[in-house]
Amino acid sequence: MSNSSLIPLIKDYLKQEMTLGNWDSVAPETLPPDPGDVKAYLAKKTAAAKKPDSKVESEPLSKFREPFKIGSGSKAEELKRLREYALGCRQCALCKTRSNLVFGSGDPEAKIMFIGEAPGEDEDLQGEPFVGRAGELLTDIIEKGMKIPRKSVYIANVLKCRPPMNRDPQPVEIDNCTPMLACQIRIVRPQVIIALGAFASRYLLNTKSGINALRGTFHTLSIDGMAIPVMPTYHPSYVLREYTVEVRRKVWNDVTQVMKYLNDKQV
């Protein structure tokens, strides 16, 4: 195996160890002695990471944290306080591997809130939600499709820190992180939510159903005495992977229903 082909394997190995919290094993003296063993070692670790009793699935790093309490400030002030609270979060292992926390962005007074899954690589590096290719597509949907400025909506994710190698969010991570998303929803109090993909839809609607079964019709999120309509649709990353007329038509159908709902409300 050439040195250049080993570099990505070694990088993956280091990332995986950090994800699992095995800081000691990233020390040079504990690396597999023979570079040829890296591939086998990685395969073993990947299998271990998928087991429900692996460290990724285990306890939060910090056992108890006082829940955030929404105060009487303006929406912008309360979101700023919540962001500061989130920056100190160490409730799951993702705090060890993130470059930046991705809190959320947009208009605190937004009528429409988009909720995605978790930051990807670009988002992690920039600390902003939806800034990579999927972000460009979302911006097109909002600005070219819905004909409103992106800065007039509010965008957040189920998880505030990037899962390494863009793996799926784990249940323990969702459980630990979503109280902050719930606070964001309570503060912004949007008139409608567009849930991007299965993870956001399942969390908001407390269901195990798949996105194909959920998308295309309004559901309801009951929170703090509010009944917020939720429209699930495909995640922009999925649209980019399955860039067919059919998939784009379905997303357009979902978004159009949201715009019609808001227009009817204004009449």
Ligand code: SF4
């Ligand atoms: S993903 Fe959420 S719960 Fe986990 S450390 Fe980041 S902010 Fe905290």
